[in-house]
Amino acid sequence: MAAIAGTLAASAIVIVTSVVLSPTRISFSVTGGGASISPSAGGQAFLLNLTIAADNPSHRAGVQYLAFAVSLQQFTARNRMESVEATVQEGVPFYQPPASSRNVLVTVPLVNKNFFGASHGGGGGRGPPFTVVVRGQVRFKVWLAYSRPYDVAVECAPVDVFSGAGGAKTSPKSTMVKCIP
Numbered sequence: 001m002a003a004i005a006g007t008l009a010a011s012a013i014v015i016v017t018s019v020v021l022s023p024t025r026i027s028f029s030v031t032g033g034g035a036s037i038s039p040s041a042g043g044q045a046f047l048l049n050l051t052i053a054a055d056n057p058s059h060r061a062g063v064q065y066l067a068f069a070v071s072l073q074q075f076t077a078r079n080r081m082e083s084v085e086a087t088v089q090e091g092v093p094f095y096q097p098p099a100s101s102r103n104v105l106v107t108v109p110l111v112n113k114n115f116f117g118a119s120h121g122g123g124g125g126r127g128p129p130f131t132v133v134v135r136g137q138v139r140f141k142v143w144l145a146y147s148r149p150y151d152v153a154v155e156c157a158p159v160d161v162f163s164g165a166g167g168a169k170t171s172p173k174s175t176m177v178k179c180i181p
Contacts, residue, residue, distance in 0.1 A: 001106040007108060024058035028134050028179040030156045031103070048072070048108040050159075051085070055101045060142055066149060067137040070106045074130040084108055095141075129158030134179060154179035 033050040052070060056063050070086040086106040096102045134154050140147040156179035 019168055024056065024061045024063070024140055026063055026138070026152070027055045027057075028154050028156065029053045029055070029161050030132050030177040030179070033159070046110040048110060050106050050108070050132065052104045052106060052132070053101055054096060054104060056096050056138075057097060059099045061140040062098050062142075063138050064146070065096070065136055065138050065143055066093050067135075068092050068094075068104065069135045070136075071133045072108055072130050073133060084110065129160040131155055131157040132159050132177070132179070152181075154181050156180075 012055050029052070031051045031053040033048065035049065036047050038045055038047055050070070054063075054065075068088055068090075070088060071083050072086065073081055073083045076082055086108045089105040089107060095103075132155070134152075134156065136152050138147045138152055158176045159177050
């Protein structure tokens with residue numbers, strides 16, 4: 001009888017631990033962006049600036065980001081996928097407390113503004129919408145315990161941050177694009 005009671009107690013501890021340390025649902029969205037032209041070694045660089053919002057609705061688990069990467073993808077006029085890696089402006093690892101939102105700024109230095117511009121089907125230097133891909137590795141913290149690392153990947157599409165064509169700076173559209181796994 002004692003063996004059965006011990007087995008039940010051990011099972012209850014394992015179940016409670018796995019429920020407490022189970023991953024929470026986190027969500028990402030593109031909440032804004034814009035573009036600017038800045039001087040570089042080879043002339044001018046076209047910079048695309050985006051804000052990625054990470055939402056952690058859990059009231060019990062914080063999120064530690066062990067890796068965080070963002071890339072932009074777009075099909076060209078010839079139906080070929082082009083991709084550019086963004087520079088994340090915040091160093092990893094970083095921590096997001098329970099029940100909070102965190103904005104992560106990313107910059108995409110493009111060789112020229114035609115990478116996502118007129119040569120890809122847009123008119124007047126304005127390209128078609130593109131897909132933002134957010135990838136990362138996270139682990140969840142509940143009290144003093146950490147979960148195992150989880151890989152996350154979401155796509156946000158279509159994203160179009162341009163409200164005007166060209167100029168030294170373009171104003172961001174009031175954009176809110178939810179990302180899906």
